[in-house]
Amino acid sequence: MSKQTDFINSNKDRYITELKHFLSYPSISTNPENKKDVLECAEYIKEHLEKIGFSNVTIYPTKGHPVVYADWLNAGADKPTILIYGHYDVQPVDPLNLWTSPPFEAEIRGENIFARGSADDKGQVFIHFKALEAHLSQNGSLPVNIKLIIEGEEEIGSIHLGDFISEHKDLLNCDVVVISDTAMYSKDVPAIGYALRGLCYMQVEVTGPNRDLHSGQYGGAVDNPINALAHMISKLKDDKGKILIDGFYDDVKPLSGEEIEGFKKLPFSDEEYAKGLKVEELFGESGYTTLERTWSRPTLDCNGIWGGFTGEGAKTVLPSKAFAKISMRLVPDQDPNKTEKLFTDYVKKIAPKTVKVEVKGLHHGKGAMTPIDTKWMKAASKAMAAGFGKEPVFIREGGSIPIVLTFKEMLGADTILLGFGLPDENAHSPDEHLNLNNFQNGILTCADFYDELAKI
Amino acid sequence: MSKQTDFINSNKDRYITELKHFLSYPSISTNPENKKDVLECAEYIKEHLEKIGFSNVTIYPTKGHPVVYADWLNAGADKPTILIYGHYDVQPVDPLNLWTSPPFEAEIRGENIFARGSADDKGQVFIHFKALEAHLSQNGSLPVNIKLIIEGEEEIGSIHLGDFISEHKDLLNCDVVVISDTAMYSKDVPAIGYALRGLCYMQVEVTGPNRDLHSGQYGGAVDNPINALAHMISKLKDDKGKILIDGFYDDVKPLSGEEIEGFKKLPFSDEEYAKGLKVEELFGESGYTTLERTWSRPTLDCNGIWGGFTGEGAKTVLPSKAFAKISMRLVPDQDPNKTEKLFTDYVKKIAPKTVKVEVKGLHHGKGAMTPIDTKWMKAASKAMAAGFGKEPVFIREGGSIPIVLTFKEMLGADTILLGFGLPDENAHSPDEHLNLNNFQNGILTCADFYDELAKI
Numbered sequence: 001m002s003k004q005t006d007f008i009n010s011n012k013d014r015y016i017t018e019l020k021h022f023l024s025y026p027s028i029s030t031n032p033e034n035k036k037d038v039l040e041c042a043e044y045i046k047e048h049l050e051k052i053g054f055s056n057v058t059i060y061p062t063k064g065h066p067v068v069y070a071d072w073l074n075a076g077a078d079k080p081t082i083l084i085y086g087h088y089d090v091q092p093v094d095p096l097n098l099w100t101s102p103p104f105e106a107e108i109r110g111e112n113i114f115a116r117g118s119a120d121d122k123g124q125v126f127i128h129f130k131a132l133e134a135h136l137s138q139n140g141s142l143p144v145n146i147k148l149i150i151e152g153e154e155e156i157g158s159i160h161l162g163d164f165i166s167e168h169k170d171l172l173n174c175d176v177v178v179i180s181d182t183a184m185y186s187k188d189v190p191a192i193g194y195a196l197r198g199l200c201y202m203q204v205e206v207t208g209p210n211r212d213l214h215s216g217q218y219g220g221a222v223d224n225p226i227n228a229l230a231h232m233i234s235k236l237k238d239d240k241g242k243i244l245i246d247g248f249y250d251d252v253k254p255l256s257g258e259e260i261e262g263f264k265k266l267p268f269s270d271e272e273y274a275k276g277l278k279v280e281e282l283f284g285e286s287g288y289t290t291l292e293r294t295w296s297r298p299t300l301d302c303n304g305i306w307g308g309f310t311g312e313g314a315k316t317v318l319p320s321k322a323f324a325k326i327s328m329r330l331v332p333d334q335d336p337n338k339t340e341k342l343f344t345d346y347v348k349k350i351a352p353k354t355v356k357v358e359v360k361g362l363h364h365g366k367g368a369m370t371p372i373d374t375k376w377m378k379a380a381s382k383a384m385a386a387g388f389g390k391e392p393v394f395i396r397e398g399g400s401i402p403i404v405l406t407f408k409e410m411l412g413a414d415t416i417l418l419g420f421g422l423p424d425e426n427a428h429s430p431d432e433h434l435n436l437n438n439f440q441n442g443i444l445t446c447a448d449f450y451d452e453l454a455k456i
Numbered sequence: 457m458s459k460q461t462d463f464i465n466s467n468k469d470r471y472i473t474e475l476k477h478f479l480s481y482p483s484i485s486t487n488p489e490n491k492k493d494v495l496e497c498a499e500y501i502k503e504h505l506e507k508i509g510f511s512n513v514t515i516y517p518t519k520g521h522p523v524v525y526a527d528w529l530n531a532g533a534d535k536p537t538i539l540i541y542g543h544y545d546v547q548p549v550d551p552l553n554l555w556t557s558p559p560f561e562a563e564i565r566g567e568n569i570f571a572r573g574s575a576d577d578k579g580q581v582f583i584h585f586k587a588l589e590a591h592l593s594q595n596g597s598l599p600v601n602i603k604l605i606i607e608g609e610e611e612i613g614s615i616h617l618g619d620f621i622s623e624h625k626d627l628l629n630c631d632v633v634v635i636s637d638t639a640m641y642s643k644d645v646p647a648i649g650y651a652l653r654g655l656c657y658m659q660v661e662v663t664g665p666n667r668d669l670h671s672g673q674y675g676g677a678v679d680n681p682i683n684a685l686a687h688m689i690s691k692l693k694d695d696k697g698k699i700l701i702d703g704f705y706d707d708v709k710p711l712s713g714e715e716i717e718g719f720k721k722l723p724f725s726d727e728e729y730a731k732g733l734k735v736e737e738l739f740g741e742s743g744y745t746t747l748e749r750t751w752s753r754p755t756l757d758c759n760g761i762w763g764g765f766t767g768e769g770a771k772t773v774l775p776s777k778a779f780a781k782i783s784m785r786l787v788p789d790q791d792p793n794k795t796e797k798l799f800t801d802y803v804k805k806i807a808p809k810t811v812k813v814e815v816k817g818l819h820h821g822k823g824a825m826t827p828i829d830t831k832w833m834k835a836a837s838k839a840m841a842a843g844f845g846k847e848p849v850f851i852r853e854g855g856s857i858p859i860v861l862t863f864k865e866m867l868g869a870d871t872i873l874l875g876f877g878l879p880d881e882n883a884h885s886p887d888e889h890l891n892l893n894n895f896q897n898g899i900l901t902c903a904d905f906y907d908e909l910a911k912i
Contacts, residue, residue: 030769092771098667156769183673197672201770210734211554212885214576215757216653216855217639219785220697220749221729223739226758226780230689237683239808241676273677278666283679283810293676301671301774302682304764309781313486313612314657314818315548316783316856317884318757324682325765327772329675352695354739362770399672400772428773429668 004134004447011130012440016113019126019439020106022048023115029065029089029156038065038152041088045150046070052129053136054148060168062160065089065152069171072136073145080453081145083174083413085403086125086181087154090117091428098430111435112425118434120427124180124420125150127439131446143454147174151403154181157201157363158403165410176376176453177407180446182397182419183427184438185266190388190445192380193417195295195396196404198330198367200339201303204229204347206322207356212308213318223354225322226307232357233324235350236300241285241293243300243328245346251333255296259396263291266393276424295396299329325362329398332367340364365402370414379452380416387445418449460590460903467586468896472569475582475895476562478504479571485521485545485612494521494608497544501606502526508585509592510604516624518616521545521608525627528592529601536909537601539630539869541859542581542637543610546573547884554886567891568881574890576883580636580876581606583895587902599910603630607859610637613657613819614859621859621866632832632909633863636902638853638875639883640894641722646844646901648836649873651751651852652860654786654823656795657759660685660803662778663812668764669774679810681778682763688813689780691806692756697741697749699756699784701802707789711752715852719747722849732880751852755785781818785854788823796820821858826870835908836872843901874905 025041028034042059049057049070057070068088073081093103093116101107106115117123128148135142149172151161165172185191208225209218237243270290274282284293293299307322309315328339344359351357371377372394384392397417404415420442426432481497484490498515505513505526513526524544529537549559549572557563562571573579584604591598605628607617621628641647664681665674693699726746730738740749749755763778765771784795800815807813827833828850840848853873860871876898882888 030767030771032768092765092767094765094767095668155771199672199772201772208735211882211887212551213733214855214884215759215783216655216785216853217879217883218733218750219757219854220740220753220755221738221746222733222735223737224757226761227689227693227756230686230758230761231695233683233686234690239687277669277674277678279664279678279810280812281679281810282677283808284676290677294674297676299676300683301675301680302686302764302778303671303771303773303775304766305682305686305778306762306766308758308760309548309550310760310762310779311486311548311550312488314781314783315486315611315759315884316655316657317759319759322758322761323766325770327671327770329672352739354735354737356736397672398675399670423673426667427673428670428771431667 003138005444007134007138008130008443008447015130016436019113019123022122022126023106023117024104026104027089027152028092029153030092038089042066042068042152045088048129049148052133060164062164064160067152067161067164068150070148071146072142075142075145079144080175080456081147082453083147083149083172083177084128085177085179086128086150087121087152088125088150089152089155091155095430100431111437112433113436114431114433116432118432119421119425120432121154121181123434123439124442127180127420127442128446130443131450134447135450143450147172157365161403162406165406169410172411174411174413177413177415178418179401179404179415180418180420180442181401182399182417183421183423184419185393185395187422190384190390190392191395191419192377192384192392193397193419194372194394195332195369196367196401197398198332198334198336198402199327199363199365199400200330200336200343201325201327201362202340202343203360203362204324204326205358207320209320212320215316215318218318223352224318225355226319228352228355229307229322229324232347232350233302241283243298245342247342251335252298252331253333255292259296263289266291294398296331298331298334300326302326329400330367332369334367336364336366365400366405367400368404368408368415370416374414375456376414376416379456380418380449383445383449383452386448387441459594461900463590463594464899464903471586472892475569475579478578478582479562479573480560482560483545483608484548485609486548494545498522498524498608501544504585505604508589516620518620520616523608523617523620524606526604527602528598531598531601535600536631536912537603538909539603539605539628539633540584541633541635542584542606543577543608544581544606545608545611546578547576547611551886556887567893568889569892570887570889572888574888575877575881576888577610577637579890579895580898583636583876583898584902586899587906590903591906599906603628613821617859618862621862625866628867630867630869633869633871634874635857635860635871636874636876636898637857638855638873639877639879640875641849641851643878646840646846646848647851647875648833648840648848649853649875650828650850651788651825652823652857653854654788654790654792654858655783655819655821655856656786656792656799657781657783657818658796658799659816659818660780660782661814663776665776668776671772671774674774679808680774681811682775684808684811685763685778685780688803688806689758697739699754701798703798707791708754708787709789711748715752719745722747750854752787754787754790756782758782785856786823788825790823792820792822821856822861823856824860824864824871826872830870831912832870832872835912836874836905839901839905839908842904843897
């Protein structure tokens with residue numbers, strides 16, 4: 001057993017105490033009222049990285065929330081340079097009443113730690129911090145050159161990170177990017193991700209009459225923006241889950257026979273999956289398996305809808321406005337800008353003349369795909385097997401980390417998705433949590449991974 | 457000029473000051489947090505009626521908000537007994553930011569007084585109070601026997617008034633009911649209403665997965681309750697405004713030729729109407745004029761919808777639940793209980809198996825129709841002509857006052873709808889207001905009406 005492995009095994013309790021503190025910052029990037037909390041969280045990261053042995057740590061302001069950068073580059077020019085990316089911002093917490101314990105007061109129940117950001121992504125960022133700390137404290141050095149970039153705007157589409165990267169290409173120059181912000185395939189199946197879906201997130205605003213009306217006096221006279229919006233949403237997908245937007249599937253390539261076979265080998269039960277979500281039946285584009293639909297087919301979901309009276313009881317209003325947030329997950333070949341235009345054109349086309357419709361894009365991200373047969377992937381696979389005592393599988397991800405494509409385009413570097421979450425850990429939902437065994441094995445994996453990378 | 461007319465003309469300013477006070481009570485019946493305000497408003501009415509000369513005033517508690525009853529029965533057994541009904545509760549005020557002045561701090565702008573309840577119904581109730589005061593103060597008596605019943609739950613479906621009436625039939629026994637809670641046909645056309653639509657107000661709750669999910673990880677795997685709800689709403693009405701609920705139109709009688717002709721004679725412009733609401737085109741059941749659609753055809757409107765993330769920005773959630781409030785306005789022959797069942801059955805029928813759907817009725821009211829050629833209607837018509845200097849027209853109402861049918865069924869009394877509002881006074885919307893000329897002419901009309909009734 002290496003020195004750092006020994007160290008990691010004997011510091012379990014301290015790691016949890018420190019993680020709880022990291023999770024206590026309500027760093028919700030989308031809420032203007034949390035701006036100060038986001039900044040304080042960045043400052044905590046700087047302080048912590050300095051404490052574990054990084055001497056070059058900088059908080060870079062952006063037009064939004066800051067980016068924390070750190071590096072340790074003394075491994076020598078013959079050793080690879082690894083860029084570890086993560087984010088310290090988190091999703092909003094509503095509906096708050098569905099949390100068993102307060103979202104920013106981490107609580108351990110069973111094998112899990114419950115808090116907003118535990119799985120996505122503070123917990124996983126902290127895995128790297130602790131793996132780096134183990135090397136630095138036990139060996140006084142790292143086996144490879146490490147750059148860290150921890151941003152504060154991932155949950156709002158990394159809106160200023162592209163500019164930051166383009167302005168700091170030399171600073172960020174690296175051989176490969178590692179991101180731990182995804183999930184293992186399942187509790188017993190560690191995994192390495194090689195593809196992500198893109199995202200095109202839209203908002204539709206429908207205006208009927210210029211003011212809220214009495215539904216008795218006016219009911220029957222004018223179109224109702226909620227009814228009109230519902231009609232329009234119903235025309236976005238058919239009853240078999242196929243998206244009806246003109247041209248939407250034009251750039252979607254069929255899955256390779258090899259991938260289809262690979263997916264089929266993974267343990268998966270529609271019945272168990274449906275049971276876990278307490279639904280009678282799963283639903284999605286017909287002709288595809290659930291893994292195919294969530295990993296390698298584009299989808300469309302309403303993320304929010306509102307209009308009219310939403311309080312207790314009955315208010316007989318014919319409202320002036322109705323709104324919906326609608327997003328599409330895209331496969332790597334689809335261009336989110338093109339999708340935004342297709343969506344907008346289609347919605348305008350199906351909008352009845354009896355209402356006004358405004359469509360705007362809220363955020364974008366292109367999907368990405370990384371080759372599997374590289375030396376980096378092999379190193380990751382070996383480390384994962386060591387950390388978890390089990391060979392990892394290679395999987396795709398239904399979610400989006402648009403920055404993966406930016407790293408490829410601006411730095412020329414591929415990304416390895418070394419995820420330590422689990423699919424049912426409620427990322428983005430109440431009672432988000434992280435399995436503490438995976439947290440601990442993740443630290444072991446990462447510490448080993450740096451060693452494996454040094455052997456390349 | 458009669459003594460009371462003279463008195464009314466010279467007390468204009470005081471009336472407005474007093475009305476402002478009445479409008480300052482936030483007596484929102486649907487909000488539990490306003491329970492005390494509703495009660496204080498009832499207490500104010502009692503005090504005020506005693507002040508203007510009613511000696512028998514009682515606040516009757518109900519299981520909800522109280523009913524204020526008062527009478528003056530000294531006109532003699534040969535004189536008719538008139539039951540004046542009104543309500544002192546008001547609609548909620550949201551969205552508050554669309555009010556030009558605070559909803560419970562009445563403000564006069566131009567000819568209008570702006571406040572929640574000004575038109576619906578405190579302002580119109582106050583017209584009767586001031587007409588009664590004029591008689592009592594100037595003549596020491598009223599020309600007819602008067603009973604007043606002012607309730608606090610009209611805006612939540614008069615849920616306890618039916619029981620109250622059935623338990624107090626003798627107390628409320630009368631020859632005719634007068635309600636001032638509707639609108640004139642237009643600013644220059646005073647009107648008497650003879651028909652009201654009924655109401656069936658439903659809530660639909662759609663549940664997909666048992667928790668909010670990450671739309672990336674799960675998008676494509678399970679049905680989305682917002683999309684499912686939108687699909688269901690889109691199946692409630694077709695593109696031509698026809699309601700698709702099985703059996704919905706079964707009890708709807710066609711309009712008589714006489715009524716169709718009567719409606720056609722009224723000044724009405726679709727173009728002007730659309731302009732006033734700032735819509736490009738009106739919309740409703742095809743084959744009917746706007747007046748026919750709003751007065752004498754049943755309609756269906758979404759009154760509210762909500763689900764998922766509704767804040768600023770983009771949250772990539774696949775929500776667990778979505779809700780809609782959906783109400784139908786019914787013509788007098790339609791039974792709201794039957795309609796509730798038809799709606800529920802249809803919604804359950806069209807609900808996909810991939811979601812759970814719950815449907816509940818929030819409130820009900822049957823429509824009503826009063827014969828036009830009675831002595832009561834003639835007296836009302838004469839008084840209206842005197843008060844406004846113009847013959848009134850006879851109209852139907854698109855709104856619902858379910859209690860009209862209760863009065864007919866329990867007391868055997870027809871109702872005269874003597875409305876002094878205007879159709880565009882934003883009842884139920886921000887910036888609700890009442891035209892002060894109509895307020896003043898209304899007081900003159902009512903004072904004269906009591907005299908006319910005494911001559912019958």
